[in-house]
Amino acid sequence: MPQGLPKRIRFAFVTQALLASVAMVVGIVVVGAYVRDTLLDRWLDTEAAAFWANGGNAAELPRSALLQAWFVTPGDDPAAVPPRIRELAPGKHVALGDGEPRHVLLDRRAEGDLYLAISTHMVNRMAWLTALLLGGLGLLGIAVISWLTYRRSRLMVLPVNRLSDVVAQWNPNDWDAAMPVVLPYPLAADTSKEMRALSSALGGLATRMAEFVQRERDFTRDASHELRTPLTVVRVATDMMLGDPAVPAHMQRSLLRIQRAVQDMETLVDAFLILARERHVAPQTEEFALRDLVEEEVDKARALLQDKPVELHLVEHASPRLLAPPRVLSVMLGHLLSNACTFTEQGRIDVEIDTDEVRIRDTGIGMSEDTLRQAYDPFFRADQFNPIGKGIGLTIVRRLGDRFGWPVTLESEPSRGTLATIRFGNASVA
Secondary structure: OOHHHHHHHHHHHHHHHHHHHHHHHHHHHHHHHHHHHHHHHHHHHHHHHHHOOOOOOOOOOOOOOOOEEEEEEEOOHHHHHHHHHHHOOEEEEEEEEOOEEEEEEEEOOOOOEEEEEHHHHHHHHHHHHHHHHHHHHHHHHHHHHHHHHHHHHHHHHHHHHHHHHHHHOOOOOOOOOOOOOOOOOOOOOOOOHHHHHHHHHHHHHHHHHHHHHHHHHHHHHHHHHHHHHHHHHHHHHHHHHHOOOOOOHHHHHHHHHHHHHHHHHHHHHHHHHHOOOOOOOOOOOEEEEEEHHHHHHHHHHHHOOOOOOEEEEEEEEEOEEEEEEEHHHHHHHHHHHHHHHHOOOOOOEEEEOOOOEEEEOOOOOOOOOOHHHHHOOOOOOOOOOOOOOOHHHHHHHHHHHHHHHEEEEEEOOOOOEEEEEEEEEEEEEE
């Protein structure tokens, strides 16, 4: 499964880890800057309070490697104070002194002006090193936790993914074999109880579906075989009666109708037998001239036109030879020609043979777009008032075409006729 559940879970965990890492880094930067400024403000306030508590003596100015202080009494020259600092208004500021960033406090009182400046270069370096260390540890923690959580989640989801692959490979309509993998497939010892229950339920469902398909297949095959015997008896009897010159003309017309009905039923039984076969038991394949087979089906179809003012023509654009099951193609052509003759009251029907396809074009009632979409549905008929036809011919043609790789297409317009095309995609053309 290219886009299976494990890949989606991995993507979700990676995305979550990246978002968490970005949020943590931004948080560390913002919180670190706030904490640094707060600590510097507290430091300046504490030093200023201590200076004024000691009487504001210039000799008691606090000084260290990071802290510088100046005290200017009223009337004194503030030249000792760096220009960028002495220009500041009372309060706290960030300023440059001697090219170095400083956090400055100017506390102006009646006794004089107190300037305190803390160099932030070292403080910033220590803050960034601390933030980098905390961020690295945080990112490492997120990565480890995400990886461990992903591995655990993957182990929990992997049986579902494997089971979905097994179910996707099994097709109850594939008659080549039964299930490719017996369900439920072997599960790990630590598989959850829910997963075992799901696997068991799917296994039972697959077994029931396979049994149902087999019962349907057996019924279709057995029923079709049983129908052959009475149909053969009826066909032989009608042939004998039609050959008797003593049979009246009106009886002959009825016998012809019976004969055509038997022919339709035999074609239907043949189609059912072909569809009921296992896929590995293919109908007999042989090399034959396509024209001979089409011409035979066209001759059979002429009897369906009766006295209709319809011309039936065979047009040969090419003379291909096919290596395929001829009986299957006969059934498909027979159904399509039967439909064309049934729904064409006047005009013509052309059967065209080309290099890799056969086209049946008629000038019948045609079909609208809505009707065309339902044409392959079982028991659907374009003309509901026509007593001829059972509504399953096109369904059988499509199933046979899908089975043997001969796609069937329909093009139609109301009152303009229909074009049916059989393409020999998987047949060898000589």
